[in-house]
Amino acid sequence: MGELVMAAKITHVPSIWLSIQPGRHYGIRRPAEEALTEIGRRARERGAETFLVADTHWLNTIGFHLNGKERHRASYASHELPHFIHDLEYDYPGDPELAELIREEIVAGGQKARVHTYKDLGLEYATLVPMYFMNGDSSIRVLPIGCNMYSTIEENRRIGEALLRAVRRSGRKVAFLASGSLSHAFPPNEIAESLLDDVSSEINRSVDLAVLEMWKEGRIGEFVGMLADYNVRCSGEGAMADTAMLFGLLGWDGYTGRGEQLCPYFGSTGTGQVVVDFPVPVLAHEGRTVQ
Numbered sequence: 001m002g003e004l005v006m007a008a009k010i011t012h013v014p015s016i017w018l019s020i021q022p023g024r025h026y027g028i029r030r031p032a033e034e035a036l037t038e039i040g041r042r043a044r045e046r047g048a049e050t051f052l053v054a055d056t057h058w059l060n061t062i063g064f065h066l067n068g069k070e071r072h073r074a075s076y077a078s079h080e081l082p083h084f085i086h087d088l089e090y091d092y093p094g095d096p097e098l099a100e101l102i103r104e105e106i107v108a109g110g111q112k113a114r115v116h117t118y119k120d121l122g123l124e125y126a127t128l129v130p131m132y133f134m135n136g137d138s139s140i141r142v143l144p145i146g147c148n149m150y151s152t153i154e155e156n157r158r159i160g161e162a163l164l165r166a167v168r169r170s171g172r173k174v175a176f177l178a179s180g181s182l183s184h185a186f187p188p189n190e191i192a193e194s195l196l197d198d199v200s201s202e203i204n205r206s207v208d209l210a211v212l213e214m215w216k217e218g219r220i221g222e223f224v225g226m227l228a229d230y231n232v233r234c235s236g237e238g239a240m241a242d243t244a245m246l247f248g249l250l251g252w253d254g255y256t257g258r259g260e261q262l263c264p265y266f267g268s269t270g271t272g273q274v275v276v277d278f279p280v281p282v283l284a285h286e287g288r289t290v291q
């Protein structure tokens with residue numbers, strides 16, 4: 001029987017990539033680099049065999065999609081910010097078996113999902129940036145699930161539940177990563193560069209910090225009750241599908257675990273970023289939510 005061994009909310013912002021390149025941005029995201037590295041260390045320590053990544057940069061418009069290739073091997077340049085991320089060579093094993101189980105469970109739950117193996121379907125940077133820090137030896141499989149930008153929080157809660165059912169059916173130890181922002185309001189282009197290390201608005205900063213308090217104190221029922229509103233009012237990245245999947249996996253409003261924040265909250269070109277590791281319910285792999 002498979003097991004969920006990790007459930008984490010992670011950042012992937014391109015400024016983390018810039019932070020490890022020579023030049024004027026070198027080192028600016030060191031705490032985030034270290035937090036992502038720590039997530040990778042913990043995943044290994046817990047025996048993770050697959051990183052299942054809800055990637056808010058693989059944006060889908062209809063249905064739910066998995067990249068189930070046997071091997072993810074290519075070179076990447078960001079279309080959004082080609083000067084930030086380019087010539088990123090990657091080579092990771094994939095997880096077609098788990099992808100198929102997830103597809104089956106999503107469909108069994110009454111939703112539509114497909115697994116793809118097209119050679120030109122590459123990884124996006126919400127997977128690639130974290131994997132650079134977490135999976136340097138490519139020893140852990142990588143399985144991205146896209147985020148439907150027109151999906152609802154409720155749909156993604158159900159996707160999270162389907163992910164857990166599939167993990168239980170698999171023989172895998174799985175680390176789930178919700179790779180996306182907190183608030184995600186981009187500033188107008190004219191002032192974007194001036195907000196490299198900042199959040200677009202004080203309201204968004206305040207709400208993000210209140211959310212982090214809820215996570216730290218285990219007030220997850222309160223949080224998921226406002227998640228749909230949070231997504232709308234704070235310009236959620238990828239419809240905050242990654243976050244809804246995360247808590248769907250963990251048991252939604254029945255989950256009482258407390259998130260462990262692994263780096264300080266920070267602004268990045270107007271968006272709110274963080275890395276938080278959530279304890280997996282002891283019996284989560286059996287579909288129960290006992291802390």
Ligand SMILES: [Fe+2]
Pocket residue numbers: 012013056057126180181237
């Ligand atoms: Fe992003």
